[in-house]
Amino acid sequence: MGNTEYQAVVSSALEKHSRTEGGLLPILHEVQDALGFIPSDAIDLIGKTINRSRAEVHGVISFYHHFRSHKPGEHIIQVCRSEACQAMGAVGVIENLKDKLKIDFHETTPDGKITLEPIYCLGHCACAPAVMIDGVPKAKMSVARMNEIVDELRIKHDD
């Protein structure tokens, strides 16, 4: 991502929402949707434009699990950590994933292929445990199926 691309995205989001009360969240959503994360430089620019301190903007980013402050990997695996999924085996899926990928939540494999993130209820509680792979929900996840998906994602990247 070049500087120009990131600046264009941030400027466009600011143009649309900076004069709106409560515009910070839509700005952050728009930047993350376009770039995959909120770059550190964008925090300064956003804060300056809407008259908030860097700490305030950063505080909002940290508060909402949805926002990322680091560039994610090529693929993003999100595992539901809410109650129904935890009760139906998400803990085993998570532990296996951390072990297989050798990373923790909010981290990316050193080759930049896969980022692992927690998510909190996808609305698929009846089909727990639920995960989201690159934005696509998958229900009734098992350790074996998860391992297959990880292997597929790794191959996909290598093509």
Ligand code: FES
């Ligand atoms: S608790 Fe996991 S999808 Fe609702």
